[in-house]
Amino acid sequence: MTAFRLAHLSDIHFGGENREALAAATDWMAGEALDLVVVSGDLTRYGEVAEFRAAAAWLESLPHPRFVTPGNHDAPYLAWAERIVAPFRRYERHIGPAAAQEWRGGGVAVRGVNTARGAQPRLNWSKGQISQSQVRAAAAWFEPGDDLRIVVAHHPLIEMLGGPMTAKVWGGARAADRLAAARVDLVLTGHIHAPFTWPYPHGDGRTYAVGAGTLSMRERGVPAGFNLVEVEDGCFRITALAWTGARYEPYRTWALDRRSA
Ligand SMILES: [Fe+2]
Numbered sequence: 384m385t386a387f388r389l390a391h392l393s394d395i396h397f398g399g400e401n402r403e404a405l406a407a408a409t410d411w412m413a414g415e416a417l418d419l420v421v422v423s424g425d426l427t428r429y430g431e432v433a434e435f436r437a438a439a440a441w442l443e444s445l446p447h448p449r450f451v452t453p454g455n456h457d458a459p460y461l462a463w464a465e466r467i468v469a470p471f472r473r474y475e476r477h478i479g480p481a482a483a484q485e486w487r488g489g490g491v492a493v494r495g496v497n498t499a500r501g502a503q504p505r506l507n508w509s510k511g512q513i514s515q516s517q518v519r520a521a522a523a524w525f526e527p528g529d530d531l532r533i534v535v536a537h538h539p540l541i542e543m544l545g546g547p548m549t550a551k552v553w554g555g556a557r558a559a560d561r562l563a564a565a566r567v568d569l570v571l572t573g574h575i576h577a578p579f580t581w582p583y584p585h586g587d588g589r590t591y592a593v594g595a596g597t598l599s600m601r602e603r604g605v606p607a608g609f610n611l612v613e614v615e616d617g618c619f620r621i622t623a624l625a626w627t628g629a630r631y632e633p634y635r636t637w638a639l640d641r642r643s644a
């Protein structure tokens with residue numbers, strides 16, 4: 384089994400970031416042996432160029448490999464025409480590809496899926512979508528030798544019960560079913576600004592939704608923080624770290640059974 388450690392951050396919302404919490408998280412990561420740093424979207428507050436520049440500079444400063452997906456706040460909020468015609472142009476200019484990012488190393492395979500949209504035929508454009516072709520492509524990307532399979536998206540595909548907000552992802556339940564059938568281990572998401580873990584009610588029950596909190600000032604009943612994900616023999620250990628104002632402390636921990644190969 385593959386030993387692997389990653390930090391999962393989300394919803395930093397540069398322009399409205401929690402500066403102290405973010406600086407402390409950056410320092411904390413610099414002192415840790417991490418195989419990957421995952422950022423699951425909402426890098427900016429309003430998709431402004433200055434916010435993207437700050438996000439890009441911060442990403443550049445990290446000493447670890449990085450894996451980043453966009454969120455609904457990463458399409459420009461005020462530039463309406465651009466939001467509809469080219470919602471992720473700024474993101475791609477400053478951060479990287481918006482769709483179908485891939486990372487593979489040492490038996491670990493990570494695939495990104497963009498669940499954010501510039502516009503949607505419903506009132507609330509902040510909610511998520513995942514198309515059948517996106518799910519098919521993600522599921523088909525994994526190879527037989529991929530011991531550990533991770534999908535990263537911004538919106539939780541299935542609602543967190545009792546959470547502070549909803550994601551209402553169109554196509555989410557069907558996608559969760561399909562990813563469980565593809566033996567995906569973890570689906571890492573953000574958006575609701577609160578950490579959680581939750582086994583999908585599909586497949587063998589060993590595909591887990593894992594949400595990270597926020598490092599922005601927009602807290603939703605949970606302190607600013609991020610997750611440490613440690614992969615051990617037969618187990619995923621998830622630690623949600625919370626910023627106390629002076630240091631990071633474990634806020635919640637989960638030990639999740641890992642499927643045997
Ligand atoms: Fe957010």
Ligand SMILES: [Fe+2]
Nearest residue numbers: 425454455574
């Ligand atoms: Fe979001």
